[in-house]
Amino acid sequence: MSVLRDLQTRAAARPAHIVLSEGHDPRVVAGALAALDAGMGPITLVGPAAEINAQLARADATGAKALTIQDPETSPLTEAYAALYFELRKHKGVSEDVAARAARDPLNFAALMVRNGDADGTVGGAVATTSDTVRAALQMIGKAPDAALVSSFFLMALPDGHPSGRSAMVFGDCGLVIDPDAGELAAIAAQSAASCAQLLGDAPKIGMLSFSTKGSARHERVTKVTDALAILQRDHPHLPADGELQFDAAFVPDVGASKAPGSDVAGHANVLIFPNLDAGNIGYKIAQRIGGCDAIGPVLQGLARPANDLSRGCTAQDVTNIIAVTTLQATPQEPS
Numbered sequence: 001m002s003v004l005r006d007l008q009t010r011a012a013a014r015p016a017h018i019v020l021s022e023g024h025d026p027r028v029v030a031g032a033l034a035a036l037d038a039g040m041g042p043i044t045l046v047g048p049a050a051e052i053n054a055q056l057a058r059a060d061a062t063g064a065k066a067l068t069i070q071d072p073e074t075s076p077l078t079e080a081y082a083a084l085y086f087e088l089r090k091h092k093g094v095s096e097d098v099a100a101r102a103a104r105d106p107l108n109f110a111a112l113m114v115r116n117g118d119a120d121g122t123v124g125g126a127v128a129t130t131s132d133t134v135r136a137a138l139q140m141i142g143k144a145p146d147a148a149l150v151s152s153f154f155l156m157a158l159p160d161g162h163p164s165g166r167s168a169m170v171f172g173d174c175g176l177v178i179d180p181d182a183g184e185l186a187a188i189a190a191q192s193a194a195s196c197a198q199l200l201g202d203a204p205k206i207g208m209l210s211f212s213t214k215g216s217a218r219h220e221r222v223t224k225v226t227d228a229l230a231i232l233q234r235d236h237p238h239l240p241a242d243g244e245l246q247f248d249a250a251f252v253p254d255v256g257a258s259k260a261p262g263s264d265v266a267g268h269a270n271v272l273i274f275p276n277l278d279a280g281n282i283g284y285k286i287a288q289r290i291g292g293c294d295a296i297g298p299v300l301q302g303l304a305r306p307a308n309d310l311s312r313g314c315t316a317q318d319v320t321n322i323i324a325v326t327t328l329q330a331t332p333q334e335p336s
């Protein structure tokens with residue numbers, strides 16, 4: 001899909017050190033090697049060195065350029081990271097012993113590399129659950145000072161020649177915030193719009209999704225979405241957004257024109273904001289598994305530094321793509 005090739009090409013032009021916390025997983029190794037081949041990196045694989053070396057030998061890639069290994073059990077960095085973990089978590093009653101054990105967990109170790117400035121961004125989640133992956137990022141890297149919250153989105157690459165004529169969209173939040181209130185939903189929409197502009201270079205049009213379009217149903221869950229739209233429009237009046245919209249009204253021009261006449265967004269939304277994580281997580285997996293989209297993410301937004309997640313169902317290609325996205329987040333460029 002050309003949008004993914006474009007992401008990789010742009011990432012290859014912007015060197016960034018990406019650390020992968022599941023360096024022993026064959027998909028992660030293959031994805032990392034493909035990213036290096038495409039010109040991205042450098043890359044560090046974190047995990048048990050013997051297992052990682054066995055994977056590299058199997059891939060005939062021992063001694064690959066720009067690839068390093070960090071085994072938290074033996075790394076000279078582990079002691080300093082245990083002290084850093086203790087500093088970050090002592091207000092929660094964490095002891096030095098617990099911190100020393102936690103720093104040896106590859107998820108925490110990789111996030112601590114980023115926190116300490118030893119790497120530019122981290123990726124996990126091919127093996128670990130999203131909860132564990134995101135918790136390490138929240139606890140070790142933390143929210144950016146100017147962010148309302150940390151949320152996530154999927155970059156959805158539609159199959160080439162899709163009848164809609166679309167190539168890529170942003171779906172948020174399909175991975176992190178379980179039951180956002182109206183204010184949180186508005187913040188997720190604003191963050192997702194900024195991510196759309198940053199990663200795809202597309203002008204965002206935000207569809208606030210619901211089971212109702214423009215008052216076709218009355219329910220407190222619909223009111224949450226219209227309240228979120230009002231907050232979004234108050235705080236970001238320049239952002240094109242509309243709601244509440246059903247998926248067809250947001251995506252299909254004819255249906256948008258008939259269900260939401262006069263809306264510039266209905267039928268043309270490229271940033272779809274789901275009302276909660278049930279809808280978002282189920283929705284992106286249906287688009288991926290039945291619709292044939294490539295789903296890159298969950299990409300986290302609102303963190304102080306980049307840390308991203310994967311689905312446990314990911315492929316090596318997904319790993320390469322999220323390395324590209326993490327690289328682009330780590331090396332933001334001024335708009336020209």
Ligand SMILES: CC(C)(COP(=O)(O)OP(=O)(O)OC[C@H]1O[C@@H](n2cnc3c(N)ncnc32)[C@H](O)[C@@H]1OP(=O)(O)O)[C@@H](O)C(=O)NCCC(=O)NCCS
Nearest residue numbers: 130131134135138139143149150151174175176177178281
């Ligand atoms: C992400 C998740 C693990 C956070 O859970 P949690 O119980 O709040 O985790 P923690 O308490 O360890 O949070 C760590 C810190 O981050 C903060 N935090 C949690 N969610 C946050 C958010 N969205 N934005 C900013 N900070 C957040 C917490 O307040 C906490 O701060 P503290 O350490 O100063 O107290 C939880 O929201 C979750 O499980 N989400 C769903 C993940 C999932 O299963 N997705 C489906 C598959 S993709």
Ligand SMILES: CC(=O)OP(=O)(O)O
Nearest residue numbers: 130175310311312313
């Ligand atoms: C994003 C997601 O749903 O992750 P997993 O499939 O690993 O639960």
